[in-house]
């Protein structure tokens with residue numbers, strides 16, 4: 283196959299090699315990223331659509347690589363999932379989100395809930411719930427302050443096991459949100475079976491909300507379904523006032539997106555929270 287690849291191969295090979303080299307170096311770099319202090323969290327504010335009050339934040343992971351600078355989680359999370367380092371990284375995220383909550387509490391910020399992303403590899407571990415509880419206990423933060431964001435892919439990989447794990451999370455006091463909702467294959471029956479609190483409407487439905495009738499139909503259907511199941515809704519990727527107004531009119535509870543705020547480093551988040559205190 284090498285020979286008959288001919289010019290095509292010669293044309294693409296260097297680029298592919300560079301890509302593979304970067305992936306390999308990222309994979310090995312990730313093993314030390316936590317110990318070397320290269321990872322940090324940013325926090326994106328979430329707000330109530332009716333009052334505009336700050337309701338919480340999503341913790342989003344950032345990696346400052348010594349050579350390549352800031353690497354996007356969209357690139358390194360899949361690599362961490364393939365190499366298995368994601369389990370340690372997810373726990374690092376939970377611990378540091380909890381440490382940040384304690385620091386904000388000490389600064390007198392209003393008590394917020396922080397959402398963290400849970401990967402399939404972490405969620406599928408038999409000791410998952412015990413591990414996260416032990417981590418929070420060590421830091422001294424109650425599970426009520428943490429929202430676990432699962433994707434449909436994560437939740438539906440092993441539906442029976444997922445149902446049990448979500449119940450355990452709930453019993454321990456965590457909130458559970460279904461992330462990127464509408465992009466997977468979830469059915470009404472799963473939504474009813476799982477002890478989910480919140481649906482996060484995927485940003486792909488929000489992006490063209492003002493222009494696309496089909497997106498309006500999908501988003502209103504999701505909100506109506508959530509309401510009839512007693513679930514809260516949050517729209518992600520809200521970038522314009524028009525999108526926020528439409529979502530509010532549809533009865534969506536909360537929003538997250540650049541229009542309200544970009545993800546912020548802890549200091550900037552604290553300042554934002556002080557400005558957006560509900561009086």
Ligand code: C2E
Pocket residue numbers: 326341342343354355356359372375399400401461462485518519520521538539540541545
């Ligand atoms: P996600 O969970 O769907 O996170 C939302 C992404 O949308 C974030 O990208 C956020 O910065 C971005 N975003 C927020 N508002 C807007 C907006 O108004 N417009 C647009 N265009 N984008 C917006 P980010 O931080 O690059 O993260 C990408 C993905 O990486 C996340 O998607 C999540 O799947 C994964 N990820 C991030 N942090 C973690 C983590 O700590 N653990 C795990 N397992 N995955 C993570």
Ligand code: CA
Pocket residue numbers: 340399431461
């Ligand atoms: Ca998320």
Ligand code: CA
Pocket residue numbers: 461462482484485518
């Ligand atoms: Ca999402």
Ligand code: CA
Pocket residue numbers: 462
């Ligand atoms: Ca996403």
